[in-house]
Amino acid sequence: MDTDHYKTMVLEAGARTLEALMASATYIQLALVLVIFGIAALLANRIRHFVPAFAELPEGGTYPPLRIVTAKLGSLFFPLIAIVMLGVAVELSRNLIGQAWLVRTAMVIAMMLVLNTIIRDHVRSEFIAFVFRWIGLPLLFLHLVELLVPLVAILDAVSFTVGNIQISAYDLGRVLLFGSLLFWLGRVSNSTGQEIIRRQEKLDVRTKELAAKMLEVGIFVIIFLLLLQVMGINLTALAVFGGAVGVGLGFGLQAIASNFISGIIILLDRSISVGDYIELEDGRTGIVREMTLRSTTLETFDGKDVMVPNEKFMTETFTNWTHKNKEQRYRVDFSVAYKTNVRELCEIIKQVVASHPKVLSGDHVPIEERPDCEIDSFGDNGINMFVEFWMQGIDDGENRVGGDLMLMILEALQEHNVEIPFPQREVRVLNEGLSAPGANGRA
Incomplete structure (x- = not known):
């Protein structure tokens, strides 16, 4: 009986198809x-x-x-x-x-x-792409062919209860689909918005970072609220929960809240920006590579990333070497013998240091920023001298100027036969006529 019924259905479908093709x-x-x-x-x-x-x-x-x-x-x-x-x-x-x-x-x-x-x-995320392709596309097809409403009724009937909450298969599918869509839209909007903000040449770096972080926080707050609406959670019921969260922030989440607020203050007062060279109170140094509302990332010259909580910049002393002026002053110390013609040597050393491509020199540079060689002190073994110079950036990493200058100074001293002193001690023998015990063969 069933076989005849299916045969009849197949024949009717074939007849309708043939009729459609002939029409x-x-x-x-x-x-x-x-x-x-x-x-x-x-x-x-x-x-x-x-x-x-x-x-x-x-x-x-x-x-x-x-x-x-x-x-x-x-x-x-x-x-x-x-x-x-x-x-x-x-x-x-x-x-x-x-x-x-x-x-x-x-x-x-x-x-x-x-x-x-x-x-x-x-869609770059493989998981979200999988959800859209294998859940979103079939749902769109069922909606277009007007079969989605019966399917929703069937899924809504399949439910289970957890405490006082009743959850259906339709609720889970809706949260999964719309949650993936919302978070994907949030990530795309966030990345695109931050790129657009950072490309605005009229804004300084600190304003760009502040606007980018505020955009990120705003987007994900909106997504979170929309997701709560999709889940069917009444936002007015969160008032009591918000009070509990406030108490938690005052105790268990105090450090997180402090870092968050400190991050906002840092971005507003513009004391630190991306690219600054920072020296912390404990001696650690690095270039600011990333600033978030929780921490600041310092990249050291040996390739390590130091994650510094923002609260440290509010409660501890730190040195910003390149905050307002990228030009820095350095000095190289050396010694020469007392018989050296110091006046002539100072001019030679100035020319040698000024020849380095990264050292600021020339008539366009203020006289106080040009290379200068002076006597530091009179030492036990020779004259202690130093040369001061200014340069752009930090004397480390790709700007290792100090080491180059020491080698150039050494070569200049050797070329002009300038003696580099070494420790000398003068020994005097007192009472030379007094013979030592046993000199005459007697004990």
Whole structure:
């Protein structure tokens, strides 16, 4: 009995398919779909031609993030225009020839392809892409073919209770899908917004960092609130929870809150910015590479990253070597023998130091910042001298100027036969006529 029933269903489906293929209305719809696709391709091509911001990017180049986004949006013009035109064609076909199943099928396929293209080009997280592709696309298809409402009713009936909370399969799927969508939108908006802010040349570095961090916090607060709405949690019920969180911040989360507030203060008072060379109270040094609302990252010259809680910059003393002036003064010490012509040597050393490419020198440099050689003190073994110089940046890492200058000074001293003193001691023998015990053979 069942076998005959299935055979009848197959025969009826085949008969309907054959009837559709033989009907002239089917070929009219097919021609309409092809014409729409041709017009959509032509319009999309014209738009991308006359609006360069949406044009396709050549391979191998480096482009701003906003330009990459607009180029990817330009690739969606063809399917989007086709969908709009197919939507109009569905109504026309239904009113003129009495059926529009083929045009509607083409529109459904176009919508699926658009969403799949968006997932491929814009979603970087593999997990979120998996959720969109294997949950979002099937749900979109069921919605377009008007089968989603019965499926929602079935999933809503499959539920379980945890305490006083009833959770259904539909609730879990909705939270998973919309949560992934919201967090993906948050990450894209955050990264794109921060790139746009950091490219604003009219803003200084500190203002850019502050605006970027505030944007990040604002986006994820909004996403969190929207996710609570998706989960069906009443926001007014969070008032009591907010009071408990406030008490927790006063005790267990005090350090986290302190670092958070300190980070905001640092960004506002502009005492530290990315690229500054910082020396902490305990002697650790490094260049500021990243500033967050919790900590500041210092990169040392030996390749290590030091994570410094922001609270340290509020409660402890630190030295910012390059906060307002990137130019720094350094000195190199050396000694020469007392018989040296010091006046002549000072001029030689000044010229040698000024010849280094990283040392500030020349007539355009203020006289107080030009290389200067002086006597420091008169030592036991020779004359202690030093040479002072100014340079851009820190004398370390890629700017190792001090070591180069010591080698250049040594070569100059050797070239001009200047003696470098070494420790000398004068020994005097007192009472030379007094013989030592046993000198005459007697004990």
